[in-house]
Amino acid sequence: MAKSSSKAAVKPVHVLNGPNLNLLGLREPHIYGSTTLADIEKQVAARAKALGLAVVCRQSNHEGELVDWIHEARQKASGLILNAGAYSHTSIAIHDALATLDMPVVEVHISNVYKRESFRHHSTISSVATGVICGLGTIGYELALEAIKSKL
Template identity: 85%
Template sequence: MAKSSSSKASKPVFVLNGPNLNLLGQREPEIYGSTTLAEIEKQVKAKAKSLGLAVDCRQSNHEGELVDWIQEARVKASAVILNAGAYSHTSIAIHDALATLDIPVVEVHISNVYKRESFRHHSTISPVATGVICGLGTIGYALALEAIHSKI
């Protein structure tokens, strides 16, 4: 059992961001803040290093590409942090891909989706996630790394 744990810990944590998150810092700063995705990735890499973890940060506006990366995580990642953006509320394909994983998955939302439009109150991802961090801003990514560190 110990061998499996160290094997998983030697693999990177996939940090996957979905549609429109490439526009962070520009898009609706009153909701998402002024931090850019590049700045978040820099913070994530620093936090991961402090925890002795490696990360692989990726962003796509395409659902299928996110599914491909989640499938890749089955063999190449120790865990997944996923901010699927709007796909969180609509994507059965991402749900199904996540359901195949036997590694921790943390769903992250920068904004508090429950203070927003009612269609954002449902997540197709939450039922297959290990945990959810919502509404705490960009620090949610660092908190997700902390949670993953405690799980692997």
């Protein structure tokens, strides 16, 4: 007879990136650095493994696709890391989708949005996030994983 584990496997953490983040490493390196999105995904996967977690990483320039992935996370994820890019400042749809989640959600920004244009100083999604990491560069994704692990 096969042994059964008394502890169910933890669902993966979903890491979602919004518009223009596919251009990391090329777009405004003086603000975002030279690290690519592929580099970040490798770093996040390695940190997740060290924490005993799995990750699913995705990027889209389309708001509706991000909303669909947030809906999917309701059933398939244990936590969500979201860098919604410019949608952080404008999207009520993403806010409303995040409000349906019953899991840790961490909003991540690579740059310090408070040192930038004033329109970036407000986030429509912060109020439905468990926490926000901003201005620490790409390590913010790894710190978000640490935070989610502590909440699981």
